[in-house]
Amino acid sequence: MEAKKINPDFSDLNPETFLNHFDEIKHKAKPLGEVLEELEVKATDELKPPKIAWKQGNGPDSPILGTLGNFSLIIGKAKSRKSFFINIAVSAVLKNDLLLNQFRGCLPNDKKQVLYFDTEQSKYHVQLALKRICRQIDVKIPEDLNTYHLRSKNPAERLAIIEHAIYNTSNLGFVVIDGIKDLVTSINDEAEATMIASKLLKWTEEKEIHIVTVLHQNKSDNNARGHIGTELINKSETVLSVTKNEQDKDISIVEAQLCRNKEPEPFAFEINEDGLPIIAEDFELRTETRKNKFDILDLEHFKIYQILTEIYSKGENFTYSELVIQIKIAYKNQFKNKLGTNRAKELVTYCKNNNWLIQDKPKAPYTLGKFKEDESISF
Numbered sequence: 001m002e003a004k005k006i007n008p009d010f011s012d013l014n015p016e017t018f019l020n021h022f023d024e025i026k027h028k029a030k031p032l033g034e035v036l037e038e039l040e041v042k043a044t045d046e047l048k049p050p051k052i053a054w055k056q057g058n059g060p061d062s063p064i065l066g067t068l069g070n071f072s073l074i075i076g077k078a079k080s081r082k083s084f085f086i087n088i089a090v091s092a093v094l095k096n097d098l099l100l101n102q103f104r105g106c107l108p109n110d111k112k113q114v115l116y117f118d119t120e121q122s123k124y125h126v127q128l129a130l131k132r133i134c135r136q137i138d139v140k141i142p143e144d145l146n147t148y149h150l151r152s153k154n155p156a157e158r159l160a161i162i163e164h165a166i167y168n169t170s171n172l173g174f175v176v177i178d179g180i181k182d183l184v185t186s187i188n189d190e191a192e193a194t195m196i197a198s199k200l201l202k203w204t205e206e207k208e209i210h211i212v213t214v215l216h217q218n219k220s221d222n223n224a225r226g227h228i229g230t231e232l233i234n235k236s237e238t239v240l241s242v243t244k245n246e247q248d249k250d251i252s253i254v255e256a257q258l259c260r261n262k263e264p265e266p267f268a269f270e271i272n273e274d275g276l277p278i279i280a281e282d283f284e285l286r287t288e289t290r291k292n293k294f295d296i297l298d299l300e301h302f303k304i305y306q307i308l309t310e311i312y313s314k315g316e317n318f319t320y321s322e323l324v325i326q327i328k329i330a331y332k333n334q335f336k337n338k339l340g341t342n343r344a345k346e347l348v349t350y351c352k353n354n355n356w357l358i359q360d361k362p363k364a365p366y367t368l369g370k371f372k373e374d375e376s377i378s379f
Contacts, residue, residue, distance in 0.1 A: 052106040053174055053210035054089065056264040058098050063264035065089075065103070065238055068111065068173065070260075071200045071211040073180075073232050075224045076242035081252040081269075082214050083121075084277045085242050086178055087129060088269065089212055090116055091136040093174045094145055099136070100279045102267060111173030111209070115165055116147040119158060119179030123149045136276055150182070159183045159199070166203050173209055180213040180232065187226030197231045217241070233258060240264075248342075251280045270342075281340040296331070296343055297350055304347070305356055305371045307331060317365035323348055323357075 050067035057063065066072045076082045093105035093114055118126045126149040134140060146169070150158045162183070166175060177183070184192040204211055213232060215224050224233055233239055239258040245251040245268065255266045268280040296304075310333065311318070311326040318326060324344045331339040348366075351357040358369045 064261040066210040070237035072238040073236040080242045107173040113171045114174045116176045119182035175211040178214045193228040193231040312368040
């Protein structure tokens, strides 16, 4: 019986029909003996390792986050900033150089094209994400990126559209599917979960690309949702989780849950005043209580004021952003250690509250105030 042809505009398509007939072969299949011979792996085969799509760091032994021919999974609870992390991933591969001093895109010259599919957000909010990527890499129009919003389509249509784009985009190397659950009608349908995982494996191998997929975690635990979550975790090259830090909700932590390659180091990011994700430089995984950890505000007051006097030996006044940078430099000079941006900002507030820094009016530059050792300190 001849396979049913799919209408290119998907007007007569429903999810059940699509899932039943999408992969029907339109011509006689090869004999299984020939297929088996093609699939055999021999010890004498000269096979090269997969090409790297993106990695953490800039060295030859840096942890690999994704390779061509495989797919990875990003999991996290709602509003954990998974989509902002996706912005980082897309920006890194488009930049094809070190981004945020943490990530490097490594796509080969013939694999520079990137596809970005969002299944949940409106066209307006997808464009906001696209504009963030443009600002992150300082490019007005990224020629190697095509971005699509699929919210108005049904699961079968989304799946068909994505497959069509993958097989009809030249020089494709990297694909993002932000909302993989929206390609199925039920996250707990085992057949659909197996079908999606099989699709990802087929697309990545046949087109030699890397696909990043995004899936929510359960509200009650940290497991990826449904049968589709279990299936994707089992087949992924890398599984990364994105969670909000309990002590500071402005910071999101990214950790490897499963990894076939060298495990990447945990890291954290936050959103700056321009709405762009940046590395939270002062973040440390909290293996100790805050009580036992070093706090710059616990320094003796005269040592804090010494930091300020070093800064103001270079000028009479500084803007807020200049002051934050100068505090980080002065702290490193005096204590031979790194101070993160958030802690530097906190120190500005602390010193301003105690009149060691003077600001005549909002947004005005800061000048150095007087220090009295016996004055009452408040914060």
